[in-house]
Amino acid sequence: MTFYPGQSLADAVREATAVLSDAGVPSPRVDAELLADHLLGVGLGRLRAMLLGDAAAPDGYGELVQERASRVPLQHITGVAYFRHLELRVGPGVFIPRPETESVVQLVIDHVAGMREPKVVDLGTGSGAIAGSIAHEVPGAHVHAVEYSTFAHAWAARNLEPLGVSLVQGDLRDALPEHNGTFDVVVSNPPYIPADAIPTEPEVALHDPPEALYGGGADGMELPTAAAASAARLLKPGGYFVMEHAEVQAQWIAGMLQRAGRWQQITTHFDLNGKERATSAILARVAPDE
Numbered sequence: 643m644t645f646y647p648g649q650s651l652a653d654a655v656r657e658a659t660a661v662l663s664d665a666g667v668p669s670p671r672v673d674a675e676l677l678a679d680h681l682l683g684v685g686l687g688r689l690r691a692m693l694l695g696d697a698a699a700p701d702g703y704g705e706l707v708q709e710r711a712s713r714v715p716l717q718h719i720t721g722v723a724y725f726r727h728l729e730l731r732v733g734p735g736v737f738i739p740r741p742e743t744e745s746v747v748q749l750v751i752d753h754v755a756g757m758r759e760p761k762v763v764d765l766g767t768g769s770g771a772i773a774g775s776i777a778h779e780v781p782g783a784h785v786h787a788v789e790y791s792t793f794a795h796a797w798a799a800r801n802l803e804p805l806g807v808s809l810v811q812g813d814l815r816d817a818l819p820e821h822n823g824t825f826d827v828v829v830s831n832p833p834y835i836p837a838d839a840i841p842t843e844p845e846v847a848l849h850d851p852p853e854a855l856y857g858g859g860a861d862g863m864e865l866p867t868a869a870a871a872s873a874a875r876l877l878k879p880g881g882y883f884v885m886e887h888a889e890v891q892a893q894w895i896a897g898m899l900q901r902a903g904r905w906q907q908i909t910t911h912f913d914l915n916g917k918e919r920a921t922s923a924i925l926a927r928v929a930p931d932e
């Protein structure tokens with residue numbers, strides 16, 4: 643790598659783009675720019691203007707590029723993940739929120755439109771992306787969040803406290819028993835990857851916590867099934883459950899909800915790339931066999 647003192651910003655970013663590209667980073671130019679901006683703090687628009695002039699590369703840029711070239715996630719280096727309107731603090735031990743989950747939040751926001759003070763819980767909140775966005779975007783909402791991992795819980799606490807979300811550390815299988823039958827919405831992006839489907843991207847395989855990825859059981863469906871059972875426990879009759887999943891799991895999830903015999907209006911939803919990445923359902927007002 644040929645970074646040197648006094649190098650121009652434009653040269654250094656060009657060099658960084660080549661280094662990141664050789665390392666297989668999917669968006670090398672943008673990452674090279676974002677790393678420079680992380681050090682300069684001027685914003686991407688101004689940084690791009692600076693690239694046209696004779697500004698110098700910031701100290702420490704080569705080291706950050708090297709770290710990213712070793713496939714440490716960009717968000718772990720900058721400490722920030724952008725999700726809808728939020729700037730979340732993230733780092734080792736917490737799942738980096740993904741763009742497709744923004745569509746799941748939108749489903750909740752659309753569902754509660756017109757409701758007064760909806761009561762919502764996010765099971766497996768990770769960084770707090772879903773819970774925090776709902777608290778931020780739905781005025782009057784009472785938002786709760788549950789997270790099992792001690793590390794993720796610490797990141798969530800940092801992100802959710804300023805937004806007034808009520809966070810507990812616990813297992814989504816039995817959390818919040820004192821709130822049984824009281825929620826308008828249960829939302830979850832649980833771990834759902836099958837045990838043998840190890841992700842190929844190093845950022846995911848080596849840096850997302852395993853407890854955020856693998857859903858349990860050969861098909862990865864243990865925790866999604868548990869999340870659905872908890873949703874049936876936590877929701878009011880007529881309440882709304884929505885869960886993210888892998889595209890290939892859409893049919894299985896719909897069948898699982900059907901077989902549970904508690905759900906109506908089971909609906910599969912597409913993300914912005916047209917993939918079946920979420921399923922929602924309404925808790926029946928009276929269980930069919932009662």
Ligand SMILES: C[S@@+](CC[C@H](N)C(=O)[O-])C[C@H]1O[C@@H](n2cnc3c(N)ncnc32)[C@H](O)[C@@H]1O
Nearest residue numbers: 737739766767768789790791813814831833854
């Ligand atoms: C796929 S990540 C999603 C995180 C966040 N909701 C998001 O969308 O970015 C799943 C999260 O569930 C948490 N988790 C795993 N098992 C859990 C359990 N039994 N109870 C509660 N949370 C759990 C993981 O630690 C992780 O933070």
